[in-house]
Amino acid sequence: MSKVVIKNIGTIVSGNINQPLLEGDTILIKDGLIAAVGGEDILQGISPEVTIDAGGMTVTPGLIDSHVHPVLGDYTPRQKTADYISGSLHGGVTTMISAGECHTPGRPKDPAGTKALAVLAHKSFANARPGGVKVHGGALILEPGLTEADFAELAAAGVWLVGEIGLGGVKTAEQAAPMVEWAHKYGFKVAMHTGGTSIPGSSTVTAAQVMATKPDVVSHLNGGPTAIPEEEVIKIIDETDFAVEMVQCGNFRIADLIAKRLKERNELHRLIMGNDSPSGTGIIPLGILRNIAFLASVSGIPAAEAVAAATGNTARVYGLNTGIIAPGKEADLVLMDAPMGSVGRDALGALAAGDLPGVAMVMVDGEIKAEKSRNTPPATRKVSIKK
Numbered sequence: 001m002s003k004v005v006i007k008n009i010g011t012i013v014s015g016n017i018n019q020p021l022l023e024g025d026t027i028l029i030k031d032g033l034i035a036a037v038g039g040e041d042i043l044q045g046i047s048p049e050v051t052i053d054a055g056g057m058t059v060t061p062g063l064i065d066s067h068v069h070p071v072l073g074d075y076t077p078r079q080k081t082a083d084y085i086s087g088s089l090h091g092g093v094t095t096m097i098s099a100g101e102c103h104t105p106g107r108p109k110d111p112a113g114t115k116a117l118a119v120l121a122h123k124s125f126a127n128a129r130p131g132g133v134k135v136h137g138g139a140l141i142l143e144p145g146l147t148e149a150d151f152a153e154l155a156a157a158g159v160w161l162v163g164e165i166g167l168g169g170v171k172t173a174e175q176a177a178p179m180v181e182w183a184h185k186y187g188f189k190v191a192m193h194t195g196g197t198s199i200p201g202s203s204t205v206t207a208a209q210v211m212a213t214k215p216d217v218v219s220h221l222n223g224g225p226t227a228i229p230e231e232e233v234i235k236i237i238d239e240t241d242f243a244v245e246m247v248q249c250g251n252f253r254i255a256d257l258i259a260k261r262l263k264e265r266n267e268l269h270r271l272i273m274g275n276d277s278p279s280g281t282g283i284i285p286l287g288i289l290r291n292i293a294f295l296a297s298v299s300g301i302p303a304a305e306a307v308a309a310a311t312g313n314t315a316r317v318y319g320l321n322t323g324i325i326a327p328g329k330e331a332d333l334v335l336m337d338a339p340m341g342s343v344g345r346d347a348l349g350a351l352a353a354g355d356l357p358g359v360a361m362v363m364v365d366g367e368i369k370a371e372k373s374r375n376t377p378p379a380t381r382k383v384s385i386k387k
Helices: 086-091 111-127 150-156 173-185 207-213 230-239 253-264 286-296 301-307 312-318 347-352
Strands: 003-007 011-013 026-030 034-038 050-053 058-061 063-068 093-097 134-136 161-165 189-192 243-247 269-274 335-336 358-364 366-373 382-386
Touching: 011 301, 011 347, 026 301, 063 243, 063 269, 063 286, 063 312, 086 093, 086 207, 093 312, 093 358, 111 150, 111 173, 150 173, 161 173, 161 230, 173 189, 173 207, 230 253, 230 269, 243 286, 253 286, 269 286, 269 301, 269 312, 286 347, 301 312, 301 347, 335 347, 347 366
Parallel strands: 003 050, 011 058, 063 093, 093 134, 161 189, 243 269
Antiparallel strands: 003 026, 026 034, 050 382, 058 335, 335 358, 358 366
């Protein structure tokens, strides 16, 4: 049994919106799972293969990007860019969730083709993790002609996501609602495009359409990139219990409205975060960190709760065994600190000031996948590793 210890932690951010901060300065990892969290007493009788001294840094769960449009592997034809997924790893992202492989060249738009694409993407990313990132690919894009039997067939092949409704030929609530019922029957998680059109062939989606379709996730409620009117946003928040997604490639004024409205309603547990990238806006490796900093510095959300919106909240919505620092959870972790020159004294202080923290280490399943991020500013403190 492999054992990894992280000690001398300044702050442990749990990812749990109901208990954002944990007591203790030590995390024990066994065979890729978190085994214990607390003081150094949890190490009694333990002889670790690797000991990581965090040097007083903050440890958070690995960030989850809830809205990505991959194709296959670590290349996107949308922006003609390679290694964009591993670039996000250096921004603390350890998990990505596909919202549909809509940028695939020559994307098939018949039932057989859209099913084949979902199966291919799902199995491809299950066999290859770019940079170590867990990409949950193969989000079925709904096309006319799909039947209940198709959803049963896809579920048997392991596919469990429906890409944001509105990307394919199924555009109305009348078309989508029966398919959503089939999807839920076979254990799929369903996202729905909200707002103005984002790519040729997609459609504008209103609050009434979302409410009639009943997805699990309201994709980019702050626009992808164009948002629905403010009163429509409020209607979705106040009259549904769907998970609400804000994205970096969206409308920042509406993002602020969403965060504040959910906070007023004591419903921040519904908030999840994505990039909506690659897109026309570009590729933003630090997009999830930017979302967190926006909430913490502009919207008045405590930084540790903003981290939970990008970790534990998303994991709960999608049924993932990550995003929370607790025994039994996958050891996807980020060591971060205030960047050099920041007014913040630690990572949370930097985020509250609007600064992006310096990522010093990223771990996936207890294995070190990145040190000294190539994308964030350098951390103030230092990490040391003993093997």
